[in-house]
């Protein structure tokens with residue numbers, strides 16, 4: 001339990017919160033980028049320990065939440081084919097597309113399987129040569145190395161029946177898009193420790209400089225987050241805007257070079273549409289020319305994008321930090337985890353799901 005209990009120490013959290021209160025002289029707004037951090041903040045009540053005027057807003061760091069409707073539609077279209085075994089992480093099955101989700105396809109007889117690793121899908125392809133096996137490659141930089149490894153392995157094994165539907169997104173371009181938006185409120189960021197474990201911290205340095213915004217890399221336990229907020233507020237109060245690593249037990253400035261090399265070998269940077277946000281240039285990963293044969297969109301002839309259908313779901317504004325889940329009129333009534341209208345209510349890292357689980361009985365917090 002080392003590295004869990006010591007980062008959940010209530011007395012240490014109270015001391016850090018007291019130091020934060022002494023440090024804070026004016027209102028600040030900080031965005032935690034990662035959905036895992038959002039859940040920890042709500043679960044442990046970190047936001048309730050903050051001094052008045054210090055506001056946390058929740059960012060777009062939930063890969064399930066930002067996968068656009070058009071890609072869910074492509075997934076359901078491919079998964080419904082009789083020759084296909086469609087493999088996905090469990091979270092994706094209940095994300096609504098335009099009319100159906102992957103669970104509906106499964107209920108109608110489609111061969112949709114939950115896997116815990118993309119390499120499981122490679123194994124299924126190897127053991128089932130008569131069927132087409134498609135893996136739904138969703139995620140940020142954290143899952144990109146494993147997904148790249150799956151494609152690399154499939155190529156080495158000569159598997160002609162394996163392909164990936166790629167929905168990878170990248171964190172730094174999304175942060176820049178948030179900072180460039182006219183309604184931006186973010187003055188400092190908490191960056192996600194697991195993403196930086198893979199990618200390092202250097203790509204955040206130009207963002208901190210260009211937008212004069214502190215970026216503090218931190219972890220996922222309550223004390224990690226409080227210490228990250230403290231470091232971010234210290235920079236804001238002192239007029240500094242630097243990249244600061246407060247997750248040194250996992251993150252190095254250069255990141256994991258082997259993982260980065262594998263990502264570069266298999267994937268290239270492409271524009272990507274984000275659910276509720278729209279297209280962000282150079283914010284996604286697609287397959288390189290050398291691995292283009294593993295592209296499920298091309299293999300099944302469904303390339304091309306479709307417009308996002310209008311919806312009462314305001315998850316786009318939530319993912320940009322403009323609104324909070326409790327401001328959505330559908331929250332907890334027309335939209336619940338059992339009957340979600342948007343991906344932020346589906347995912348275990350989604351902000352709406354976090355508020356539903358930890359805060360729906362606390363109307364006094366609605367103005368926070």
Ligand code: SF4
Nearest residue numbers: 313314328335342352
């Ligand atoms: S509560 Fe539901 S409808 Fe409202 S923003 Fe969240 S996911 Fe969308």
